Amino acid sequence: xxxxxxxxxxxxxxxxxxxxxxxxxxxxxxxxxxxxxxxxxxxxxxxxxxxxxxxxxxxxxxxxxxxxxxxxxxxxxxxxxxxxxxxxxxxxxxxxxxxxxxxxxxxxxxxxxxxxxxxxxxxxxxxxxxxxxxxxxxxxxxxxxxxxxxxxxx
Amino acid sequence: xxxxxxxxxxxxxxxxxxxxxxxxxxxxxxxxxxxxxxxxxxxxxxxxxxxxxxxxxxxxxxxxxxxxxxxxxxxxxxxxxxxxxxxxxxxxxxxxxxxxxxxxxxxxxxxxxxxxxxxxxxxxxxxxxxxxxxxxxxxxxxxxxxxxxxxxxxxxxxxxxxxxxxxxxxxxxxxxxxxxxxxxxxx
Numbered sequence: 001x002x003x004x005x006x007x008x009x010x011x012x013x014x015x016x017x018x019x020x021x022x023x024x025x026x027x028x029x030x031x032x033x034x035x036x037x038x039x040x041x042x043x044x045x046x047x048x049x050x051x052x053x054x055x056x057x058x059x060x061x062x063x064x065x066x067x068x069x070x071x072x073x074x075x076x077x078x079x080x081x082x083x084x085x086x087x088x089x090x091x092x093x094x095x096x097x098x099x100x101x102x103x104x105x106x107x108x109x110x111x112x113x114x115x116x117x118x119x120x121x122x123x124x125x126x127x128x129x130x131x132x133x134x135x136x137x138x139x140x141x142x143x144x145x146x147x148x149x150x151x152x153x154x
Numbered sequence: 155x156x157x158x159x160x161x162x163x164x165x166x167x168x169x170x171x172x173x174x175x176x177x178x179x180x181x182x183x184x185x186x187x188x189x190x191x192x193x194x195x196x197x198x199x200x201x202x203x204x205x206x207x208x209x210x211x212x213x214x215x216x217x218x219x220x221x222x223x224x225x226x227x228x229x230x231x232x233x234x235x236x237x238x239x240x241x242x243x244x245x246x247x248x249x250x251x252x253x254x255x256x257x258x259x260x261x262x263x264x265x266x267x268x269x270x271x272x273x274x275x276x277x278x279x280x281x282x283x284x285x286x287x288x289x290x291x292x293x294x295x296x297x298x299x300x301x302x303x304x305x306x307x308x309x310x311x312x313x314x315x316x317x318x319x320x321x322x323x324x325x326x327x328x329x330x331x332x333x334x335x336x337x338x339x340x341x
Contacts, residue, residue: 006340008340010335011338012334012335014332015330015331015332016316016329017329017330019326019327020280020328021325021326025336047338053340
């Protein structure tokens, strides 16, 4: 949700290291990051803070998972990948490595997925031809019935 | 030897022995050195302030306490309500306050056995930082501090908790040993 970005960021982990001079914090072991409705689970998270207080978060995991509620709807966007880069300046979450994003029954799979938490739009790239899925992307969109509901009949 | 002189000679020898023993004892005796009870303080100071200055006469550190005492032949000094302030170029860098504390004058290690609070004033770049724990070890010479007890750090409006931490003041590095949790509020 849009209001997420103004909420406090809560991080829990096994260990943490704060480098005051560089403004870098590294969290390791069962790392959970929560900001409003957004939640990230990872093995390791590095948070960098610039002088203006903007944060850049790099999460690594097997996989990293994240989910966030859709603005004004009772729907969730869920994503996963080997790595997640998120910055509060552009509000972009970039999933890299076996990346996938799911919203309701719609599914997008690719090598790199860039998700804009503002506009809730995402862009997917396949990666190199020699890479997984031969560099192709997969998008599965569920048909929408006439009244706008999802056609869930088998 | 004529019999009648023998007692006199013996007495003379005895007197000489006693005199020698007495002189030996006196020459070894140094003022102030007495057998002190090792379990009772040799020195006690009440409500005191100790200040250390650097080469240019600028403040290096200042220690105040309601009571300080030291046991005979021991390097450790014991304090009640110690407050240590550390300065750099006359500007306070941080302070550590405790309920009770010990300081080893030889190793420069300070131990705060009960409640300990470290306070770092705000700088142009960082907000005010306070750290509360129930036991703290500090190497005042190297600017290191650590604890294995639960600790709470307030960093501006943000709060960090963990069990056990270590702090390297010169490197500006804080390490949270376990059960680390942070709630970061944008300034």
